[in-house]
Amino acid sequence: MSNQTTKLVPTPGQTVGPFYGYALPYEKDNELLAPGSPGSIRLQGTVYDGAGEPVPDAILEIWQPDADGNIVKQTGSLVRDGYTFTGWGRGSVGYSGVYTFTTVNPGPTSPGAAPFISVVVFARGLMNRLFTRIYLPENQEALAKDPLLSSLDPERRRTLIARRDPDGGLTWDVRLQGEGETVFLDFQ
Amino acid sequence: METQQDLSAEINAIGDAYARAVKDGAPAETQPRLDYAPYRSSILRHPTKSLHHADPETIELYSPAFGHQDVHALEADLTIQHNGEPQGERIIVAGKVLDGDGRPVAGQLVEIWQANASGRYIHKRDQHPAPLDPNFTGVGRCITGPDGSYKFTTIKPGAYPWKNHVNAWRPAHIHFSMFGTDFTQRIVTQMYFPGDQLFPLDPIYQSIVDQDARDRLVATYDHELTQPEWALGYNWDIVLTGSKRTWTENEALGAAGDEE
Ligand SMILES: [Fe+3]
Numbered sequence: 001m002s003n004q005t006t007k008l009v010p011t012p013g014q015t016v017g018p019f020y021g022y023a024l025p026y027e028k029d030n031e032l033l034a035p036g037s038p039g040s041i042r043l044q045g046t047v048y049d050g051a052g053e054p055v056p057d058a059i060l061e062i063w064q065p066d067a068d069g070n071i072v073k074q075t076g077s078l079v080r081d082g083y084t085f086t087g088w089g090r091g092s093v094g095y096s097g098v099y100t101f102t103t104v105n106p107g108p109t110s111p112g113a114a115p116f117i118s119v120v121v122f123a124r125g126l127m128n129r130l131f132t133r134i135y136l137p138e139n140q141e142a143l144a145k146d147p148l149l150s151s152l153d154p155e156r157r158r159t160l161i162a163r164r165d166p167d168g169g170l171t172w173d174v175r176l177q178g179e180g181e182t183v184f185l186d187f188q
Numbered sequence: 189m190e191t192q193q194d195l196s197a198e199i200n201a202i203g204d205a206y207a208r209a210v211k212d213g214a215p216a217e218t219q220p221r222l223d224y225a226p227y228r229s230s231i232l233r234h235p236t237k238s239l240h241h242a243d244p245e246t247i248e249l250y251s252p253a254f255g256h257q258d259v260h261a262l263e264a265d266l267t268i269q270h271n272g273e274p275q276g277e278r279i280i281v282a283g284k285v286l287d288g289d290g291r292p293v294a295g296q297l298v299e300i301w302q303a304n305a306s307g308r309y310i311h312k313r314d315q316h317p318a319p320l321d322p323n324f325t326g327v328g329r330c331i332t333g334p335d336g337s338y339k340f341t342t343i344k345p346g347a348y349p350w351k352n353h354v355n356a357w358r359p360a361h362i363h364f365s366m367f368g369t370d371f372t373q374r375i376v377t378q379m380y381f382p383g384d385q386l387f388p389l390d391p392i393y394q395s396i397v398d399q400d401a402r403d404r405l406v407a408t409y410d411h412e413l414t415q416p417e418w419a420l421g422y423n424w425d426i427v428l429t430g431s432k433r434t435w436t437e438n439e440a441l442g443a444a445g446d447e448e
Contacts, residue, residue, distance in 0.1 A: 007288050007289065007430065008286060008288055008289070008290055008427045009218055009400075009401075009404070009427065010218060010219075010288055010375075010427050010428060010429045010430075011375065011377060011404045011405065011426045011427050011428070012218060012219050012220055012377060012396045012401050012402070012404060012405060013219060013220060013375050013376060013377050014220060014363075014376070014377045014378040014392060014393075014395075014396075014405070015220075015227070015230075015376075015392060015395075016363070016376050017363060017378075017392075018311075018313055019301065019303075019309040019311040019313070019314060019363075020301065020363070021311055021313075022301070022309070022310055022311050022325075022326075022327065023299065023300075023301030023326075023327045023363070024299065024301070024365065049232040049233050050231075050232035050233070050236075051232050053232075055233065061374070063247060063248075063251075063252055063371045064247060065246070065247055071246065071247055071250050073250075073253050074253060075253045075254055075255030075257060075258055076255070076257060076258060077252055077253075077254060077258060078254065078258035078259065078297075078329075079257055079258055086252060086253070087247075087252060088252030106247075109245075109246035109247065110246070113246070116247075117247075118247050118248050118371050120371070120374050122376055123233060124229055124233075125227065125229030125230045125231075125232075125233040126222070126230065126233050126234065127220040127221060127222050127224055127227065127230055127234065127392075127395045128219055128220050128222060129374060129375070129376055130235070130239075131372065131374075147243070147245070148240075148242050148245075151240075151242075152240070156237075156240075176232075176233050176234065176235060177232060177233065177234060177235055177236055178236070181235055181236060181237055182235075183237075183240050184235050184239050184240065185239060185240055185241075185242045186238075186239035186240065186241050186242070187241075187242060187243070187244045187248070187372040187429070187432065188429055188430070
């Protein structure tokens with residue numbers, strides 16, 4: 001690879017708009033593995049706007065390691081065979097602003113690391129996508145050592161940590177604005 | 189409801205303030221403003237706190253893999269999805285997906301969706317009283333080639349009205365969704381057509397306040413891509429943000445792309 005001297009300027013993003021609904025969703029888009037299969041959990045939550053109202057036209061994508069912390073390089077996310085875990089899924093909210101995924105608890109990608117799911121949020125009225133993370137609530141020691149979480153004050157840090165449901169699932173809400181506003185990330 | 193005049197006054201005031209700021213030494217903005225009130229739906233949907241800088245870690249430094257079992261080759265032609273030919277001006281839209289260092293993004297998923305030639309989407313929420321086209325759905329997908337190239341055959345979408353303000357019309361556009369080699373490069377955007385008279389009036393296009401940045405969303409008419417007696421050609425390259433991953437030599441040469 002030759003030396004790159006000039007960086008190109010990235011193309012701007014734009015809102016996903018209101019009409020993605022017949023284009024981006026596809027069969028089993030939110031089922032990273034079949035519901036009810038061993039090790040599967042439900043990840044769910046609600047997307048809220050700055051008035052605390054559910055956002056009925058948002059779409060989320062998740063990308064995560066498998067339960068052992070391996071980063072998966074398998075194709076087949078769009079045409080799922082029901083067996084291959086690809087680590088990626090897409091879930092649109094319903095009228096009540098609720099999204100749902102069937103997935104596994106992500107494993108730590110290195111010993112002692114805090115496991116998390118990478119998330120990107122799109123919505124009508126949102127001018128550009130937003131990145132964030134969903135951390136598992138369990139390992140307090142790992143959470144305390146996490147570089148991102150430890151750079152946030154406790155109130156903001158909470159917005160990135162999911163709640164564990166009695167059935168073993170995870171609940172994690174997105175607040176686009178205002179009280180309890182989710183921490184969104186800039187990687188550049 | 190506000191008039192176009194009200195909206196245009198807001199758009200122009202923001203544009204003028206930006207031009208002054210740049211003149212006073214502010215850096216050029218390359219992305220849309222999240223807080224852009226002329227697009228009314230954004231008012232309650234933008235974060236008020238600035239984005240938190242983070243170094244991408246582990247999973248974020250990789251992208252999901254898509255292959256040819258995910259996308260059929262025919263999905264790149266939006267004009268053959270039904271029994272008949274769709275109405276409208278047939279076009280070819282082609283270009284490359286590159287990362288911030290100019291490296292081609294090989295073997296990655298590109299998705300598009302668009303209105304038909306009359307400016308109507310096949311979507312239950314589209315109330316525009318323009319005709320649906322039984323021969324046009326307006327959804328396409330492809331996987332980029334080893335050189336990052338993509339190519340769709342479709343029809344030119346029409347402009348369409350929306351409810352932001354009285355007499356609000358979107359310039360003709362095709363929605364594009366792309367992945368890079370790192371998940372942090374994920375982008376959804378819109379491609380526009382050159383010379384559209386609706387550009388100055390549209391709060392979504394104008395949410396990118398910098399003219400050079402806006403120009404990056406406008407395709408170029410390409411007569412080399414135009415096919416005789418068949419279709420007009422438009423070229424549009426997409427540049428993703430820079431990759432933060434340490435690349436192996438094989439990856440840098442494109443060997444990580446889908447090789448089926
Ligand atoms: Fe549109």
